Amino acid sequence: MKLRQLAFDALLLPVPDDKCAAVRAITLTGELDLATPDTRRLAMATLPGRSARPALVTPAKLAKRPVTSAEGRAALIHSLAHIELNAVNLALDIVWRFDGMPADFYRDWIGVAGDEASHFGLLREHLRTLAFDYGDFPAHDGLWAMAERTSDDLLARLALVPRTLEARGLDAAPAIRDKLQGVGDKAGAAILAIILADEIGHVAIGNRWYRWLCAQRGLDPVVCYAQLAQRHRAPRLRGPFNLDARRAAGFDEQELAALQAP
Numbered sequence: 001m002k003l004r005q006l007a008f009d010a011l012l013l014p015v016p017d018d019k020c021a022a023v024r025a026i027t028l029t030g031e032l033d034l035a036t037p038d039t040r041r042l043a044m045a046t047l048p049g050r051s052a053r054p055a056l057v058t059p060a061k062l063a064k065r066p067v068t069s070a071e072g073r074a075a076l077i078h079s080l081a082h083i084e085l086n087a088v089n090l091a092l093d094i095v096w097r098f099d100g101m102p103a104d105f106y107r108d109w110i111g112v113a114g115d116e117a118s119h120f121g122l123l124r125e126h127l128r129t130l131a132f133d134y135g136d137f138p139a140h141d142g143l144w145a146m147a148e149r150t151s152d153d154l155l156a157r158l159a160l161v162p163r164t165l166e167a168r169g170l171d172a173a174p175a176i177r178d179k180l181q182g183v184g185d186k187a188g189a190a191i192l193a194i195i196l197a198d199e200i201g202h203v204a205i206g207n208r209w210y211r212w213l214c215a216q217r218g219l220d221p222v223v224c225y226a227q228l229a230q231r232h233r234a235p236r237l238r239g240p241f242n243l244d245a246r247r248a249a250g251f252d253e254q255e256l257a258a259l260q261a262p
Contacts, residue, residue, distance in 0.1 A: 001030060003106055005037040007113070008096035012041060014049035016085055016124075016134060020117035023088060028107050037096050048089040048144070053135030054082065062140060067179055074132040076176070077188060081123035082139040083169070084195070087116040087202075090147055090161055098154040101209075108205045115198045122191045129187070149232050155213050159228045162206025168237065169199050170245040200249045207250035222254055 003026070010022035062079075065072030091113035095106050124134050143165055150156040177192035214221045228234070243256060251259075 001027070002033040002035065002037070003028075003110065004034055004096045007092045007110065008037040008039060010113075011047065011089060011092040011096065012045050012049040014051050016051065016120065019049065019085075019088060020120060023092070023110075023113045023117045026110055026114075028110065032103055032106065034103060034106060036099055039096075048093070051135065054078075054137060054139040056141050057138045059140045059142065062138060068183055070130060071132075073180070073183065073185060073188070074127060074130040075137050076180075077123055077127045077130065078132065078134065078137040079139065080176070080192075080195075081120055081127060081134050083143065084116050084120040084123060085134075086141070086143040087166065088113050088120060090143060090166075091116060093147055094154075094157060094161075097151065098157070101154075105209055108209070112202050112205060115202065119191075119195050119198070122194070126187055126191060146232070146234070155210070155217070155219075155224070156228045156232055158206050158210040158213065159225050160232055160234045162203055163210055163225070164229070164234050164237065166199065166206070167203045167246065167249065167251075170196065170203060170249060171237075171240065171242045173199065174242060196245065200245055203246075203249035222258060225255075226258070 006022070006026050010019055010026070013019040013022055063075070065075045067073050067076055091109045095109045095113070127133060127136075143161070146160055146165055147157070150160055173192055173196040177189045177196070180186075180188040180192060211221055214224055237259060239260065241256075241259060246256060246259075
């Protein structure tokens with residue numbers, strides 16, 4: 001099975017349901033062909049493949065809607081669905097783009113893509129119960145923008161996408177879950193609980209391979225992270241932090257101290 005080619009082909013698919021179905025169809029049984037994929041289709045395609053909706057805007061242009069209203073709750077669920085679909089794209093991109101890693105690296109990230117596709121499906125179905133669908137609200141593209149800034153360095157990608165931007169979800173998910181629970185959206189809160197549990201594992205995968213690559217290059221993980229964050233203009237993370245979840249995801253006490261430093 002040409003795993004990296006399949007990841008590339010899925011990444012180019014514009015329709016979210018088709019992309020998620022392609023991810024689910026990838027199996028990791030048998031021998032994996034990890035050859036660099038044929039990317040000639042990029043001359044006639046955009047990366048990643050996207051539908052015309054949702055419209056992409058800057059974060060400042062996203063309207064703030066109270067979660068106490070049906071529309072506000074739907075807008076929140078929509079924003080989470082967009083994050084999860086972006087996470088599918090990010091996992092597929094790291095598989096096809098970067099050469100020379102152990103087979104387990106590619107297995108790990110295809111597994112992440114499958115989980116993120118499942119999260120997107122859960123959130124989209126829940127959004128439909130609220131009489132909305134994916135694409136009905138605008139969205140922003142901060143996650144993919146960082147992927148583009150780290151497209152030439154796997155170490156930077158690992159440091160600043162799973163360990164920074166996606167790790168923010170560990171901090172945010174409990175508050176969002178409780179907010180949905182507080183307005184009576186038990187189904188939405190249950191989905192957030194599933195996502196939080198899975199995302200701990202995804203961030204742990206990012207931590208594992210970031211440290212593995214630092215060891216290969218003879219780099220101190222904490223010092224290197226600070227340098228990469230500055231070089232690639234990563235956002236400064238602000239608390240409160242979900243320290244228990246971050247510890248479960250593999251952040252050590254030195255990293256957590258640096259995170260909380262003034």
